[in-house]
Amino acid sequence: MTAGDADLVRGPGSGDGVDVVVVGAGISGLVAADAAHRAGRRVVVLEARDRVGGRLRSRSVAGGAVDLGATWFWGNEPGVWTLVERLGVGAFRQYATGDAMFEPGPRRLAGAPGVGEAARFARGAQDLATRLAAQLPPDTIRLGTRVTSVEIDDDKVRVDSTGGPITAGHVVLALPPPLVAEGIRIEPALPGPLRELAARTQVWMGEMIKAVAVYPEPFWRAQGLSGFAMSHQGPFREIHDHSGPDGTPAALFGFAPSAAFAGIDEPGVAEAFTAQLTRLFGHDAARPSWTEVVDWSRDPHTMPARPHPRRSTAGYGAAEFSEPVHGRVHWASTETAEGFAGHIEGGVLAGLRAAEAVVRAVPTGRA
Helix, strand or coil, rough: CCCHHHHHHHCCCEEEEEEEEEECCHHHHHHHHHHHCCCCCCCCECCCCCCCCCCCCCCECEEEEEEECCCEEECCHHHHHHHHHHHCCCCCCEEEECCEHHHCCCEECCCCCCCCCCEEEEECCCHHHHHCCCCCCCCCEEECCCCCEEECCCCEEEEECCCCCCEEEEECCCCHHHHHHHHHHEEECCCCCCCHHHHECHHHHHHEEEEEEEEEHHHHHHHEEEEEECCCCCCCCCCECCCCHHHHEEEEEEEEEHHCCCCHHHHHHHHHHHHHHHHHCHHHCCCCCEEEEEEECCCCCCCCCCCCCCCHHCCCCCCCHHHHHHCCCEECHHHHCCCCCCCCCHHHHHHHHHHHHHHCCCCCCCC
């Protein structure tokens, strides 16, 4: 838990008579809660983790922060930019100057573009979530509180959690749909086709490993390299410069499918990552100051314990996710967004959509 998260903790506890309970304090849930609160609705946010941000997870290091989850946003994503400007979040352009590396080889490719005109958060992506959470009144966010069931009546919803029951007018499920399908009992039950859609929707980032290596300096830049690499040899398929503004802290990160490291612990993954970086960028890459690995497939708050065998991204932005369930339960996660699904922008749009539905349904701020 970061210092910013500690300031937000108000502990598990019961409460009644709120307009909306938001399940999940990732970017979707925080956007939904913030929008509903600013519209005068009474909100409680329940989060199973001990921090806010969900898949926006950052770690402070000397000279700045690195991202262990979501990293980028782009110029055509106004939802994120609106939050950046409103909350005073620092942003800078992804470093993309120089040549790229390619495997097998390794071979040097002149001017390979990487992720294009991407932007990053100066203090890490989680800073966006922490600042947004700070806009909510005290006692709104309850960390370490896992929701177990949602029971819908004609005029209210009862939400049971490890922190006790809460009665509300509406619920926003700001979780990946498969987690809802597997882990939250909903009564009356989700219609069969909707439950199947939720279960089969692939979790964005849910089957990926992200590894970050921090160095004393961005030595690859002095070699005329951008830090971007593509590999068909693996185990990491993409590698990018992950340095902060002006190159501090200096870092590289890579993505690999979790399946490539089945049965291998995080130190073993870190060793394989360092070996691949050394193969691509030379002996200077063999001595990182610090390395961290996050296997998102092993995070129970991200991936279901029993993923659907035919899961896919085909359900991203499905129209069914835009309709309230039994009139009082609303979906909100990047997978459910009608646009930019799988991006931070998708999470923002899904949260706004859910909040707008709640505000329309509770015009006076009373459930």
